[in-house]
Amino acid sequence: MANLYTYQESNIRRTWLLFFVFFVVVVGIGYVFSMAYNDSSFIVFAVIFSVVYSLISYYSSASIALALARAKPIKEKDNPTLWHVVENLCITAGLPMPKVCVTPELQINAFATGRDREHAAVAVTQGALQRLNKTELEGVLAHELSHVGNRDILVSTVAAILAGIISLIADVFLRSLFWGGMGGRRGRDSEGGQIFFLLAIALSVLAPIGTMLIQLAISRRREALADASGILITRYPEGLISALQKIATDQVPMRSAKDSTAHLWIDNPFKGKQVSWWHRLLMTHPPIQERIKALQEVSV
Numbered sequence: 001m002a003n004l005y006t007y008q009e010s011n012i013r014r015t016w017l018l019f020f021v022f023f024v025v026v027v028g029i030g031y032v033f034s035m036a037y038n039d040s041s042f043i044v045f046a047v048i049f050s051v052v053y054s055l056i057s058y059y060s061s062a063s064i065a066l067a068l069a070r071a072k073p074i075k076e077k078d079n080p081t082l083w084h085v086v087e088n089l090c091i092t093a094g095l096p097m098p099k100v101c102v103t104p105e106l107q108i109n110a111f112a113t114g115r116d117r118e119h120a121a122v123a124v125t126q127g128a129l130q131r132l133n134k135t136e137l138e139g140v141l142a143h144e145l146s147h148v149g150n151r152d153i154l155v156s157t158v159a160a161i162l163a164g165i166i167s168l169i170a171d172v173f174l175r176s177l178f179w180g181g182m183g184g185r186r187g188r189d190s191e192g193g194q195i196f197f198l199l200a201i202a203l204s205v206l207a208p209i210g211t212m213l214i215q216l217a218i219s220r221r222r223e224a225l226a227d228a229s230g231i232l233i234t235r236y237p238e239g240l241i242s243a244l245q246k247i248a249t250d251q252v253p254m255r256s257a258k259d260s261t262a263h264l265w266i267d268n269p270f271k272g273k274q275v276s277w278w279h280r281l282l283m284t285h286p287p288i289q290e291r292i293k294a295l296q297e298v299s300v
Contacts, residue, residue: 022162022163022165022166022211023050025166025207025211026046026047026050026162026165026166026169027043027046027047029046029166029169029170029203029204029207030042030043030044030045030046030047030169031043032196032199032200032203033046033169033173033200033203033204035196035200036196036197036199036200037176042173045172046169049165049168049169050165050169053161053164053165053168054161054162054165057157057161057164058115058157058158058161059115061113061115061157061160061161062113062114062115062119062120062121065111065113065261065264066101066113066121066123068256068258068260068261069103069105069111069123069256069261070103070104070105070256071101071102071103071121071123072101072102072103073099073100073101073121074100074101074102078102079100079102079129081134082100082102082124082129082137083100085134085137085138085141086098086100086122086141086145089138089141089142089145089233089234090145092233092234093142093145093146093149093233094149095117095120095145095148095149096117096118096120098112098114098120098121098122098145098148099114099120099121099122100121100122100124101121101122101123101124102123102124102125102126102129103123103124103125103126103256104125104126105125105126105127105254105255105256106125106126106127106130106252107125107127107250107252107253107254107269107271108125108127108128108131108132108243108246108247108250108252109125109127109128109247109254109265109266109267109269110122110123110124110125110128110140110141110143110144110265110266111123111144111261111264111265111266112144112145112147112148112153112264113153113157113264114148114153115153115154115157116151116154117148117149120148120153122141122144122145122148124137124140124141125254127250127252128140131246131250132243132246133242135236135238135239135242136239136240136242136243136246137243138234138236138239139230139231139234139236139237139239139240139241139242139243140240140243140266142229142230142231142233142234142239142240143226143227143229143230143240143266144226144230144266145230145233146225146226146229146230146232146233147222147226149229150222150225150226150229152222152225152226155222156222156263156264159214160260160263162211163208163211163212163214164260166207166208166211167208167211167212170203170204170205170207170208171204173200173204174204177201220285220286223266223285223286223291224286224291224294227240227291227294227295228294228298231295231298237295237296237298240295241292241295241296244267244288244291244292244295245292247266247267247288248267248288248289248292250271251271252271253271254269254270254271256269257269257270263285265285267285267288268285
């Protein structure tokens with residue numbers, strides 16, 4: 001029977017594979033951009049920027065996510081019920097106690113972050129604490145702790161970091177076209193330069209979209225896995241099902257909802273806000289009714 005750690009090794013392998021593939025893509029994009037401008041400085045910039053950006057983001061992503069969500073760490077005396085729920089679930093799952101945080105948002109939601117089990121944090125909204133009963137809260141927190149145990153956070157963090165790198169490099173190239181920098185027309189007028197220039201324009205548009213789609217696929221898959229792993233901890237699917245049903249009908253807007261952290265929450269944080277069709281197309285979570293249906297089939 002599957003347990004909480006079934007997906008850990010595959011997620012770690014996937015993380016290193018993501019690092020390798022995205023690094024190759026970054027080098028390849030940097031090479032094309034350098035050839036387009038006949039200037040090797042672009043590929044040097046791409047490699048150095050990728051390494052520095054990855055290291056900074058990897059070690060600071062958790063604190064940034066908590067700050068954006070306005071989440072504040074608590075102690076046991078601040079909310080004994082929440083603290084003991086997290087503590088008991090960690091004992092059951094064999095996980096170290098994470099940092100427990102509460103955000104003032106009134107939407108029912110929660111998220112987990114951190115680069116590994118020893119540096120994890122779980123954040124719950126004030127709305128979840130007010131409107132979920134203890135069983136439902138256990139279901140939500142078991143889901144979030146499953147992300148920690150499954151090493152999902154590491155995979156999604158790496159995917160978000162690397163997708164951001166490619167988008168930024170592409171943006172630098174497009175802006176350089178407007179300002180006429182990075183070699184001007186010198187590369188375009190050289191032999192073969194026009195082909196590389198057209199290829200560079202295509203890559204600067206398509207590469208960020210492609211990496212975004214990969215990131216979305218990873219995010220949607222990890223939510224389904226966390227649902228399944230979460231009920232292995234509580235042994236009570238009805239708790240998470242009931243919580244998701246409440247979340248599905250909750251239309252309270254979240255003031256701190258950000259595209260950069262949307263994939264972390266247990267459900268789409270943009271509910272109650274007017275969003276474009278493009279934004280809806282790129283949602284980071286599978287439809288909540290599909291998740292409920294899958295859990296109901298397990299509980300039968």
